[in-house]
Amino acid sequence: MSTQDGGGGPPLSCLSLAKLREREFGRLDARDEVYLDYTGSALPFDSHVQWHLTLLRSEVFGNPHSESPASLASSRWTDAATVAVLAFVDADPAEYDVVFTANASAAAKLVGESFPFERRSRLVLAADNHNSVLGMREFARAACATVAYLPLGPGLRLRDAQPVLAAASPRHPSLFAFPAQSNFSGVRHPLALVRLARSRGYMVLLDAAAFVPTAVLSLREVPADFVTLSLYKVLGYPTGVGALVARRESLGRLRRPWFSGGTVEFVSVQNDLHQLRRGAEGFHDGTPNFLALSAIPRGLALIADIGVPRIGAHVRRMTEALMAGLRALHHRNGRPMVTIYGPVDGVARGGTIAFNLQDERGARIHHAAVEARAAAYRVSVRSGCFCNPGASEHAFGFKAARVAACLSASCRPERDPSLSREDFERCMGDTPAGAVRVSPGVATSERDIARLLEALEEWRR
Numbered sequence: 001m002s003t004q005d006g007g008g009g010p011p012l013s014c015l016s017l018a019k020l021r022e023r024e025f026g027r028l029d030a031r032d033e034v035y036l037d038y039t040g041s042a043l044p045f046d047s048h049v050q051w052h053l054t055l056l057r058s059e060v061f062g063n064p065h066s067e068s069p070a071s072l073a074s075s076r077w078t079d080a081a082t083v084a085v086l087a088f089v090d091a092d093p094a095e096y097d098v099v100f101t102a103n104a105s106a107a108a109k110l111v112g113e114s115f116p117f118e119r120r121s122r123l124v125l126a127a128d129n130h131n132s133v134l135g136m137r138e139f140a141r142a143a144c145a146t147v148a149y150l151p152l153g154p155g156l157r158l159r160d161a162q163p164v165l166a167a168a169s170p171r172h173p174s175l176f177a178f179p180a181q182s183n184f185s186g187v188r189h190p191l192a193l194v195r196l197a198r199s200r201g202y203m204v205l206l207d208a209a210a211f212v213p214t215a216v217l218s219l220r221e222v223p224a225d226f227v228t229l230s231l232y233k234v235l236g237y238p239t240g241v242g243a244l245v246a247r248r249e250s251l252g253r254l255r256r257p258w259f260s261g262g263t264v265e266f267v268s269v270q271n272d273l274h275q276l277r278r279g280a281e282g283f284h285d286g287t288p289n290f291l292a293l294s295a296i297p298r299g300l301a302l303i304a305d306i307g308v309p310r311i312g313a314h315v316r317r318m319t320e321a322l323m324a325g326l327r328a329l330h331h332r333n334g335r336p337m338v339t340i341y342g343p344v345d346g347v348a349r350g351g352t353i354a355f356n357l358q359d360e361r362g363a364r365i366h367h368a369a370v371e372a373r374a375a376a377y378r379v380s381v382r383s384g385c386f387c388n389p390g391a392s393e394h395a396f397g398f399k400a401a402r403v404a405a406c407l408s409a410s411c412r413p414e415r416d417p418s419l420s421r422e423d424f425e426r427c428m429g430d431t432p433a434g435a436v437r438v439s440p441g442v443a444t445s446e447r448d449i450a451r452l453l454e455a456l457e458e459w460r461r
C-alpha cells in the first residue's frame with residue numbers, strides 16, 4: 001500500500017502555487033469560474049481523484065469487520081486513514097484514537113449524546129460555535145446540566161474566559177466547546193483556552209473544522225479531549241468523511257446511549273444484554289464509508305507535500321488582498337461600500353471574511369443579491385448566517401429581546417412550519433439577517449479576487 005505512486009509529474013512541493021492551480025484545478029479556468037467558498041469546502045485535487053479511481057478499479061474492497069481478503073483490504077486502508085489523521089493533527093497514537101464519522105457535525109453529536117452530563121455538570125459553549133456544536137446543549141439540558149456561553153466582544157473575539165469557565169467539580173463531568181477558527185469571521189481563538197479549561201476541571205471539545213485546512217494543529221501542544229473535523233474541508237474529496245479525534249482516556253468516560261452494527265462485542269436478544277466494543281470501535285455506527293476512507297491517506301500525503309504552512313501563508317496573502325480591496329471600495333460621495341465583520345487586519349485570523357455591502361445612503365444591500373451578482377460573474381461565494389447564530393447576532397448588533405419577539409412573530413407553524421426569513425428581517429426593521437462570506441484557498445489567485453471586486457463595484461453610485 002503506497003500513497004506515493006500514481007499521479008505523474010513533479011511532486012506538488014516542487015510546483016509554484018500558480019502551476020499547482022493549473023495542474024490540479026484546471027477546471028476553474030476551463031469553466032471560467034472563480035471559487036471563493038473554501039470554508040464551505042475545499043476543491044478536489046485532480047491527481048487525488050485520479051489516483052483514487054485507479055485504486056478502486058484495481059483493488060477488491062469488501063465490507064470490513066471480516067477476515068476475508070476483500071474485507072481485510074478495506075480494514076488496512078481504514079487503519080492507514082487513522083494513522084494519517086493522527087499524524088495530520090500531530091497526535092500521539094498512544095493517547096489519541098480516531099472515530100470516523102460522516103462529517104464534523106456527526107463527530108460533535110457523538111460527544112454530545114454520550115457525554116455523562118448530570119444535574120451539576122456545566123456545558124460552556126463559545127458564542128462563536130457552529131450550530132453543530134451548539135446543538136450539544138440539547139443533550140446537556142435534557143440532563144438538567146447548566147449551559148453557559150462564553151460571549152463575543154470587540155472584533156468578534158471571545159471575551160475573557162476566566163469568569164465563565166468557573167471551576168467545574170471533578171465529580172460532575174463538565175465540557176467546554178469552542179472553535180479553533182470561526183467559520184463566520186475567520187477569527188482564530190486562543191488555543192491556550194484548552195489548557196485553561198482543563199486546569200479548571202473541564203473536558204474540552206475543540207472544533208477544528210475551519211482551522212486545520214490552513215493551520216497546523218498539534219495535539220501534543222494543545223491537549224484537547226475531543227477534536228472534530230471534516231476531511232472534505234481539507235481535501236475537497238471525498239465528501240462524507242469526518243473525524244472525532246479523541247483522547248483515549250476521555251473516550252472511555254463517554255457513555256453511548258445505544259448500540260448498532262459494528263459497535264458491539266455481543267448482543268443477546270433473549271437476555272436483553274449488550275457489550276460495547278472498547279475505544280473508538282464502540283463509537284462507529286454500522287458500516288464505515290470504507291471506499292471513501294481509502295482516499296484519505298493519499299489526500300493527506302498530498303497536503304503534507306504542499307505543506308499546510310505554505311497553504312496558510314498563501315491564504316493569508318489572498319485574505320489580506322481581499323480585505324484591502326473591500327476596504328478600498330467607496331461610493332462617489334465618499335461613503336464606504338463595505339462593512340467587514342470581525343478583524344480587518346491579518347492578526348490572529350484565518351481566511352474567512354464576512355461582510356455586507358451598503359448603498360450610497362448607507363442602507364444595507366441584501367446579502368442574497370450580492371451572492372447573485374457574484375454568481376453572474378461566475379464567482380462562488382456564500383451568503384446567509386453560515387450556521388453561526390452567535391456570531392451573526394453579535395455582528396449585526398441584534399438585541400436578544402428583539403430577536404425573541406421577531407422569531408416568534410415570524411414562525412407560522414399553522415401556515416408553514418419553517419421560519420420566514422423575510423418576515424424576520426421585516427420585524428427586525430428591514431435589516432438583512434445575514435452577510436456575504438468569502439474564503440480563499442490554495443487555488444485562489446489575485447485575478448480571482450479582482451473578479452469579485454469588479455462584481456461588487458457594480459453597486460458603486
Ligand SMILES: Cc1ncc(COP(=O)(O)O)c(C=O)c1O
Nearest residue numbers: 103104105130132183209210230
Ligand atoms: C467551524 C465549523 N464547525 C463545524 C462545521 C460543520 O461541518 P459539517 O457540515 O461538515 O458537519 C463547519 C462547517 O462549515 C464549520 O465551519
